[in-house]
Amino acid sequence: MSAEIIDGKAFAKQLRERVGAISADFAAAAGRKPGLAVVLVGEDPASSVYVRNKGKATIGANMESFEHRLPAETSQEELLALVDRLNADPAVDGILVQLPLPSHIHEQTVLTRISPDKDVDGFHPVNAGRLATGLDGFVPCTPLGCLMLLKDRIGHLAGEQAVVVGRSNIVGKPMAQLLLRESCTVTITHSRTRDLFEHLRTADIVVAAVGIPRMIQGEWLKPGATVIDVGINRTEAGLVGDVDFDSAVKVAGAITPVPGGVGPMTIACLIRNTAVAAHRNAG
Numbered sequence: 642m643s644a645e646i647i648d649g650k651a652f653a654k655q656l657r658e659r660v661g662a663i664s665a666d667f668a669a670a671a672g673r674k675p676g677l678a679v680v681l682v683g684e685d686p687a688s689s690v691y692v693r694n695k696g697k698a699t700i701g702a703n704m705e706s707f708e709h710r711l712p713a714e715t716s717q718e719e720l721l722a723l724v725d726r727l728n729a730d731p732a733v734d735g736i737l738v739q740l741p742l743p744s745h746i747h748e749q750t751v752l753t754r755i756s757p758d759k760d761v762d763g764f765h766p767v768n769a770g771r772l773a774t775g776l777d778g779f780v781p782c783t784p785l786g787c788l789m790l791l792k793d794r795i796g797h798l799a800g801e802q803a804v805v806v807g808r809s810n811i812v813g814k815p816m817a818q819l820l821l822r823e824s825c826t827v828t829i830t831h832s833r834t835r836d837l838f839e840h841l842r843t844a845d846i847v848v849a850a851v852g853i854p855r856m857i858q859g860e861w862l863k864p865g866a867t868v869i870d871v872g873i874n875r876t877e878a879g880l881v882g883d884v885d886f887d888s889a890v891k892v893a894g895a896i897t898p899v900p901g902g903v904g905p906m907t908i909a910c911l912i913r914n915t916a917v918a919a920h921r922n923a924g
């Protein structure tokens with residue numbers, strides 16, 4: 642038996658097309674397109690590619706893209722001043738500051754300065770709090786994309802045993818909150834968890850976001866499990882996930898590939914969140 646391969650690329654394309662149609666309707670009614678501002682500080686090559694791809698997806702979805710590329714020496718004060726200007730700009734519905742930031746800038750200070758109503762990344766503590774307490778807010782894009790793939794594959798998630806591997810603010814913690822909101826029984830594990838396989842062997846759903854190449858072995862999985870691999874690890878063998886795909890594909894019921902699984906969903910959810918922000922800000 643071989644697992645179904647979950648085609649995140651195709652799913653993301655459909656989502657981007659749906660958002661594009663919604664944006665066109667918004668523009669016709671509001672007399673302006675939804676706008677997304679993306680801020681990149683420094684020249685990290687991977688971040689630069691992500692930012693370029695975000696810009697392309699934004700324009701492709703009938704939105705306005707405002708790209709701000711700042712030198713690595715930019716001070717925290719200068720960056721905060723730019724965030725303030727974007728917060729006040731009525732053409733900007735969503736603001737994203739690409740992470741990681743250079744080490745002289747305090748990430749939480751910058752993320753907390755973004756207006757929660759323009760925080761399409763969902764990283765502001767107000768939005769994290771809204772997610773944790775069941776209020777409407779912005780949900781971080783990668784876990785939101787993972788949830789969409791899970792619902793598409795499984796349908797109702799209530800009662801499923803879900804194990805999240807990783808505890809980052811960007812993926813692990815919000816993923817666990819989203820699964821809890823769907824009435825899963827959620828276990829959060831991480832790089833220091835003892836005997837990870839003991840947790841995985843009863844998991845119907847595994848979301849791997851720990852950043853360790855091919856850490857999770859197929860033999861640790863429950864047969865038929867749905868496996869979402871968020872890992873994007875650059876190795877000598879090329880891009881690999883946090884799950885050892887070759888062994889996992891023989892045991893899982895469904896699995897996302899790397900690349901082509903979760904990755905494309907992140908940008909699709911970003912433009913989805915921007916369309917939602919535009920409607921909320923206009924209304």
Ligand code: GUN
Nearest residue numbers: 737738739740741762782
């Ligand atoms: N760096 C890696 N992933 C992300 C993301 O989803 N948002 C931002 N702002 N930076 C990132």
